[in-house]
Structures are given as structure tokens and as C-alpha cells.
Amino acid sequence: MWGGRFAGGPSAIMREINASIPFDKALWRQDIAASTAHVEMLAQRGIVSAEDAAAIGRGLEAIAGEYEANGVPENWDLEDIHMVTESRLAELIGPAAGRLHTARSRNDQVATDFRLWVRDAIDQAKAGLMALQVALVARADEHAASIMPGFTHLQTAQPVTLGHHLMAYYEMAERDRSRFADARVRLNQSPLGSAALAGTGFPIDRAMTARALGFDRPTRNSLDAVSDRDFAIEYLTCAAQTSLHLSRLAEELIIWASQPFGFVTLPDSLSTGSSIMPQKKNPDAAELVRGHAGRIVGSLTSLMVTMKGLPLAYSKDMQNDKVPVFEAAGLLTLCLAAMAGMIEGATFRTGRMRAAAELGYATATDLADWLVRQAGIPFREAHHITGAAVKLAEQKGVALDQLSEQDFALIDPRITASVYHALSVDASVASRASYGGTAPDQVRARVAEARIALGQE
Ligand code: ARG
Numbered sequence: 272m273w274g275g276r277f278a279g280g281p282s283a284i285m286r287e288i289n290a291s292i293p294f295d296k297a298l299w300r301q302d303i304a305a306s307t308a309h310v311e312m313l314a315q316r317g318i319v320s321a322e323d324a325a326a327i328g329r330g331l332e333a334i335a336g337e338y339e340a341n342g343v344p345e346n347w348d349l350e351d352i353h354m355v356t357e358s359r360l361a362e363l364i365g366p367a368a369g370r371l372h373t374a375r376s377r378n379d380q381v382a383t384d385f386r387l388w389v390r391d392a393i394d395q396a397k398a399g400l401m402a403l404q405v406a407l408v409a410r411a412d413e414h415a416a417s418i419m420p421g422f423t424h425l426q427t428a429q430p431v432t433l434g435h436h437l438m439a440y441y442e443m444a445e446r447d448r449s450r451f452a453d454a455r456v457r458l459n460q461s462p463l464g465s466a467a468l469a470g471t472g473f474p475i476d477r478a479m480t481a482r483a484l485g486f487d488r489p490t491r492n493s494l495d496a497v498s499d500r501d502f503a504i505e506y507l508t509c510a511a512q513t514s515l516h517l518s519r520l521a522e523e524l525i526i527w528a529s530q531p532f533g534f535v536t537l538p539d540s541l542s543t544g545s546s547i548m549p550q551k552k553n554p555d556a557a558e559l560v561r562g563h564a565g566r567i568v569g570s571l572t573s574l575m576v577t578m579k580g581l582p583l584a585y586s587k588d589m590q591n592d593k594v595p596v597f598e599a600a601g602l603l604t605l606c607l608a609a610m611a612g613m614i615e616g617a618t619f620r621t622g623r624m625r626a627a628a629e630l631g632y633a634t635a636t637d638l639a640d641w642l643v644r645q646a647g648i649p650f651r652e653a654h655h656i657t658g659a660a661v662k663l664a665e666q667k668g669v670a671l672d673q674l675s676e677q678d679f680a681l682i683d684p685r686i687t688a689s690v691y692h693a694l695s696v697d698a699s700v701a702s703r704a705s706y707g708g709t710a711p712d713q714v715r716a717r718v719a720e721a722r723i724a725l726g727q728e
Pocket of ligand 1: 291295350378381585589
């Protein structure tokens with residue numbers, strides 16, 4: 272493609288280090304679409320004859336058919352998807368193929384193809400997040416009043432409802448989805464027509480190609496358009512944040528599925544057995560969702576470090592933009608699907624959860640609140656009195672509501688029998704009816720809002 276200036280061909284090492292075809296062949300659909308839009312515009316502007324443009328268009332269509340049927344041939348001599356396609360076009364239609372590359376460069380070509388690819392990846396991530404949200408909302412509705420211990424420091428803190436806990440992840444997924452949507456808005460401008468770096472002298476119509484490819488408008492600066500990959504970094508940032516959220520839920524499922532907890536049984540279809548211990552059922556899918564977050568964050572780091580300090584405009588370093596994005600996108604799709612499957616198929620062992628909530632003095636705050644409300648005691652003092660009650664219960668090896676009236680009277684004479692109502696885990700969660708709190712009514716209200724947001728109602 273550039274033979275004119277060169278006396279000899281590239282060495283084997285040069286061919287190998289230079290080739291991006293082994294991975295950028297994944298861009299073939301985008302590359303054909305962008306070339307098709309480009310040649311239609313060239314014809315419309317009279318830069319290429321209608322006849323040549325039609326031949327090029329038909330040729331591109333035929334090549335798409337070949338790629339679809341047999342995959343993209345990996346010819347290292349041709350370096351990348353752009354040259355593999357152009358060279359095949361020349362084989363198919365002859366010299367007219369050489370007119371396709373008028374008023375463009377591989378620099379704006381790859382920037383355009385990659386934006387189109389990342390745009391699809393964003394749409395896929397949004398769909399995957401939504402499917403996970405649908406699963407979370409369904410299970411949260413079912414378990415709006417199921418009681419479990421809420422933790423801080425992984426120590427029993429206060430009783431919460433399982434529905435509330437699941438809806439916490441719904442909210443995270445909602446923000447993740449909106450981050451992807453925001454990134455899409457900034458990404459959706461067409462670099463095509465920026466050419467190598469400076470624009471072109473041909474009378475092209477950039478708005479036309481932008482429209483044809485579903486972009487909102489052409490980019491405003493050709494140097495910027497061929498040399499920035501912030502859209503890909505932003506995608507990876509969104510993917511990394513999503514994977515961090517998924518890894519936390521995965522970790523909780525792993526803990527909950529352990530025998531000492533026994534809060535959940537994960538579906539067989541997303542678990543594995545052990546080759547030596549017949550009793551084992553391992554939460555491998557959850558562990559891999561947790562583990563894959565490391566690789567997705569690594570992809571983000573990889574591209575950020577690649578871009579750091581690069582002068583304008585295009586540099587070959589940027590060819591390394593694709594692998595991390597492709598890897599992260601594949602992993603994210605898989606993780607979202609695995610997590611949705613685990614949430615849908617999980618059997619929550621509500622009896623175990625409730626029993627755990629009843630241990631660990633989870634209603635101690637309710638006792639303190641009762642002292643404030645019913646006996647007019649300042650919260651700090653109430654906290655102290657409650658501490659004494661917990662200490663006594665611990666000494667006796669009983670739960671708070673198993674202390675006798677006499678026990679309570681000895682701790683503080685202002686405690687009366689009506690305190691027992693406050694000490695049950697049901698009363699505890701029902702009382703936390705502040706907006707966004709764990710009370711079943713609050714959870715049901717949030718579930719109803721979520722269903723509307725998801726277009727289910
Ligand atoms: N294979 C290159 C990439 O993926 C395409 C752009 C090459 N441009 C150039 N001037 N060498 O980034």
C-alpha cells in the first residue's frame with residue numbers, strides 16, 4: 272500500500288510487531304459500514320464517479336458476505352483490517368478500488384470504526400445491566416419483608432430486609448447504566464473526514480457520513496479526532512466501575528453460600544463440584560465475577576498508560592487501544608449475564624437469615640431508640656444503658672428480648688415491659704420507615720418506582 276517510497280519490504284519482526292489484524296479483524300463490520308458511508312458521500316459530492324462508487328459498494332457487500340461466512344483472513348503483510356479489506360476489494364473489482372481511500376486515512380478510519388464498536392459495546396453493557404436490574408427487582412419484591420442481619424465491618428449491625436439489600440445493588444446498576452449513557456453522548460461524533468490529521472482538500476460532506484453512521488454530528492477538530500481515545504477510556508472507566516459493583520455482590524454471594532452463613536444456595540447451573548470432595552458445591556461463577564474485575568480494571572490501566580504523554584496526533588502506540596477494550600467488553604458481558612443468572616436462580620434461606628438477625632444483638636439500637644422515645648433519655652445515655660443490657664445478655668448467653676423484666680429494671684428502672692415490642696427484628700425493620708430505609712413498605716415503594724424506570728409498568 273505504500274511501496275513507492277521503499278526499496279525493500281519489512282522484516283519478519285517488523286511484520287509481526289506491526290500487525291493488528293489478529294485483533295482488529297473484530298472491527299470488520301464497522302469498517303465496511305464506514306467505507307460504505309464514505310464512498311456514497313464521495314459519489315454524492317462528485318469526487319468519485321457514480322459508476323465506481325457503485326462497484327465499490329457492491330464489492331464491500333461481497334466482502335462482508337465472505338467475512339460473515341469464512342471469517343477475516345489474517346494476512347500480516349496487510350497489517351490491519353483496513354488494508355485487508357481494501358486489498359480484497361482490489362482483487363474483486365480492480366483499479367476502481369483505489370478510489371475508496373480518497374479524502375480519508377487509516378487514522379480517521381480506525382478512529383471511526385473503533386467509536387462505532389465501542390458504541391455497540393456501550394449499548395450491550397446497558398442491556399446487560401438492565402437484565403440484572405430486572406432480576407434484582409423481582410427478587411427484592413419477593414423478599415421485601417424477609418429479614419436478615421445488616422452488617423457494618425461484617426459484624427451484625429441492625430436487622431435489614433433482603434429486599435432492601437438487593438435494591439442497593441439495583442441502585443448501583445442504575446448509576447452504572449447512566450454512566451454508560453453519558454459516555455455514549457460524548458462518544459457519538461464522527462471522526463470520518465478528519466483524514467490523516469489535518470482534514471482534507473476534497474469537498475467532502477462530513478455531516479452526511481456522520482448521519483449515515485448514526486453519529487450526532489462530525490467531530491470539530493481533526494487533530495483531536497484522530498488522536499484521542501478518551502471515548503474508549505471512558506467506556507473502560509464505566510466498565511471498571513460496573514465490575515467493582517459486581518465484584519462486591521459476588522463476594523457477598525460467596526460469603527452467604529458458605530456453610531457457616533448458609534444464607535443462600537446458588538443454582539447448580541452456575542456452580543461447580545470438586546474432583547476430590549464429593550460434598551462440595553463451589554460458587555465458581557461468583558468467584559470469577561469477583562476475579563474478572565481485576566482484569567477489567569487492568570484493561571483500563573493499560574489504555575490509560577498507553578495514552579499518557581502521547582503527542583498529537585496519531586502514534587502507533589494507539590494501535591494497542593483495541594485489545595484491552597475487547598477483553599474488558601467480553602468479560603463484562605459474561606459477568607453481567609452470570610450475575611443475573613445467579614440472582615434469578617438463587618434460593619435464599621430466609622429462615623437462616625432471620626435466625627442470624629436474631630443473634631448478635633442486632634436490635635440494640637432499637638432499645639436505645641426506645642429509651643430516647645419512651646423515657647425521654649438523651650441518646651448518648653441511652654446508648655450507655657443499652658450497652659449494659661447487651662453485656663448482661665452476653666453474660667447470660669441470651670438474646671436481648673430474653674432478658675427478664677427484672678433484669679431490665681435492674682439496668683434502668685425506666686425500662687418497662689413495652690420495651691419487648693421494640694426488640695423484635697420485625698418491629699425493628701418496620702420502624703425504619705424513613706425515606707430510603709429498610710422497612711418493607713419503603714422497599715415495596717422503591718420496587719414500584721424501579722419497575723416504572725425499567726419500563727415494566
Ligand atoms: N492499524 C492501525 C491501528 O489500529 C490503523 C491506523 C494506522 N495508521 C497509520 N498511520 N499507521 O491503529
